[in-house]
Amino acid sequence: MTEPDDAAASRTAGAAREEGLDARLVVDRDAFRLDVALAAAPGEVLALLGPNGAGKTTALRALAGLVPLTAGHLRLDGAALDGTPPESRPVGVVFQDYLLFPHLTALDNVAFGPRCRGAGKARARAAAGRWLERMGLADQADAKPRRLSGGQAQRVALARALAIRPRLLLLDEPLSALDARTRLEVRAGLRRHLADFEAVAVLVTHDPLDAMVLADRLVVVEDGRVVQEGSPSAIARRPRTDYIAQLVGLNLYRGRAEGHTVRLGTGAVITTTEDxxxxxxxxxxPGAVTLHRDRPTGSSARNLWRCEVNGLEPHGDQVRADLRGELPLTADLTAVAAAELDLHPGAPVWATVKATQTHAYPD
Known part of the structure; x- marks a missing residue:
């Protein structure tokens, strides 16, 4: 079930019906069914997040016209695009692997779109030159894709998509082909370019950081359905599925509250500050969890569970412990603390969490 996290989301949807994107994408493919509603106003960046196989790429391909709709509708700035061939849609696409033409220079790759839309060669190349300059690639105009770095190729692909002046820009995992260092730099540049884009942009990604940095609003898709949507901060604050909780790095549980006590289906109890x-x-x-090898006495923590270490793995400059027992959870601690506690798979531990570090909210 869709769970909007912001009142603004519904207002945005209403405004987008005349200007911007208004779509309900229903696609049946073998045993899989995609059924998602999307709405975005001009100037808004919408990110589709979800696990592999959730339907994100199918949704993007349906928007591009590469996959036909089984049912639903697709309107852009009030005009119906259902049945419109891909080449006739005011849509620009940046593919995951960029798909630059290897035999064309950067300039001619960017000029390709305007040429396909009827612009003369000189006019198309002049427009392409302006886009490359805007992307900081004027000195690479004569370079072919094999001579471009990953970041440069990504910017050429973006320039090619924008050169047709689309009313809808689709980005399919646009940073996934980059190494970590280049990704950081290109992400910052892409954010600037998207901020200047006056139409609707839809980003498909599995990377929460890309989504949080680049998007104004997130739509989380699981098993072909929207399970949550809202601003990045709202979704990070109130995740509604295990996938989203893992995405934003939280332990998440569902139970029934009676005052400050929440009882889970497993019988475990969590004390919270919310009534x-x-x-x-x-x-x-995970950083709110404190681990002990012996049952703590005199602790101010209201929550105490007996657990067993299921696994350990590096997590940034810390160690993340996967715990099983009265309450399955993850805990972050320093490498020094992990060594002092002699943590290893199978080690018994006690986990504590202060009630003030929990956050309860209605299901």
Whole structure:
């Protein structure tokens, strides 16, 4: 079920019906069914997030006209695009592998779009030159793709998509082919270019950082359905599925609240500061968990569970412990703390969390 996290989301959807994107994409492919509603206003960047196989790429291909709709509708600036061939849509696409023409220079790659839309060669090349200059690639105009770095190729692909002045820009994992260092630099540049884009942009990614940095609003898709949508901060604050919780790095549980006590289906109990009643979610970060080899005495933490270390892995400059027991959870601690506690798979531990570090909210 769709769970909008911002009141603004519904207002945006209404405004987008006349200007911007208004779509319900229904696609049946073998046993899989995609059924998602998307709306975005001009100037808005919408990110589709979800696990592999959720339907993100199918949705993007349906927007581009590469996959036909089984049902639903697709309107852009009030005009119906259902059945319109891909080459006739005011849509620019940046593919995951960029798909630059290897035999063309950067300039001619960018000029390709305007040429296909009827512009003369001189006019198309002049427009392409302006786009390359805008992307900081004027000195690479005569270079062919094999001579470009990953970041340069990504900017040429973006320039090619923007050169046709699309009313809808689609970006399919645009940073996934880059190494970590280049990704950081190109992400910052892409954010600037998207901020200047006056139409709708839809970004498909599995990387939460890309989505959080680049998008105004997130739409999370699982099993072909929208499970949550809202601003990045709202979704990070109140995740509604295990996938989203893992995405934003939180322990997440569903239970029933009676005042400050939340009882889970497993029988485990979590104490919170919120006073609620009925079905709720409870979340807390791995960094809020403190581990002990012996049952702590005199601790101020209201939550205490007996667990066993299931696994350990590096997580940035810390160690992330995967725990099983009364309450399955993850905990972050320093390498020094992990060594002092002699943590290893199978080691028994006690986990504590202060009630003030939990966050409960209605289901």
């Amino acid at each position: 609620l009643s009925g079905p709720v979610f409870v979340a807390f970060p």
